[in-house]
Amino acid sequence: MEKEKRMYALVTGGSRGIGRAVCIRLAQMGFRVLVNCVSRVSEAEETLRLIREAGSDGEILQFDVSDRAQTAKILDAWKDNHPEDYIQVLVNNAGIRRDNILALMPAEDWDKVLEIALGGFYNVTQPLLQPMMFHRWGRIITLASVSGLKGMPGQANYSAAKGGVIAATKALAQEVARKGVTVNAVAPGFIRTDMTDGLNEAELVKDIPARRFGTPEEVAALVGFLVSPEAGYITGEVISVNGGLYT
Secondary structure (H helix, E strand, O other), rough: OOOOOOOOEEEEEOOOHHHHHHHHHHOOOOOOOEEEEOOOOOHHHHHHHHHHOOOOOOOEEEOOOOOOHHHHHHHHHHHOOOOOOEEEEEEEEEOOOOOOOOOOOOOOHHHHHHHHHHHHHHHHHHHHHHHHHHOEEEEEEEEHHHHHOOOOEEHHHHHHHHHHHHHHHHHHHHHHHHHEEEEEEEOOOEEEHHHHHOHHHHHHHHHHHOOOEEEEHHHHHHHHHHHHHHHOOOHHHHHEEOOOOOO
C-alpha cells in the first residue's frame, strides 16, 4: 500500500501570539505543524499541545531565523529525517520590535530588527523553495505590518524591515508562480498580543474605524485561506487586517 503523504507547515515564531494562532489554524486544516522558536521552548510546547488538541501533530524546531548557518543546519536535519516529505507551507512570522526615533536608535536595534524580519525571510524561505517548485505546490506567507505600508514614527527599523519583506514578496511571487507556488503577505494593524502590551489601547482605538484591536485568530483565518486550494490564483498580494486603520 502506498504510504500516505503528510502535509507539513513551518511557522517561524510560532510559540505565541499570532504565530500560535496560525499553528492551531493549520493543524485544524490537517497540517503537521513545525513550531519554530528561539528560546521560549515552554511556550512552544504549549503551542504543540494545542496543535494536538486540534487533532494534528507536529514538532518544535529551535533555531534563530537571523542565524543563517543555524537555520540551514536545522532545516537540513529535518529534510534528512523526512526524505519522502517536504514543507508545503511556510509562514514567516518571526519578528521583534525595538522602537525608538531614528535620531536616538542604537545601531544594534536597527540591525537586529532587520536581521530577524528581512534576513530571516531569506534564511528560511530560500532553502525551502526548490522542493516546493519541484512538487509544483507551495504556499509562502509572510507577516508584514501596517508599519511596512504607511510607515510609523518611532519604527523606522520595523517599517524598513516590513517594507522590505513586502517588496520581496512581490518579487518572489513572480519568480515562482509558474511552479504552482504562491507568495503573499499579511499586514496586521493593532492585534491584541504581547507585542502590543503596554500600548494605550483606549487611546489608539479612537483612530481605528472598527474601534477595537484585532485578535490573532482573525489574522490566522486569513492565513488559512491563503494556504487553501481556493487561494491558488492569489499571489504577490499584501492583505491588510487592520480594522480600517489604513487602506
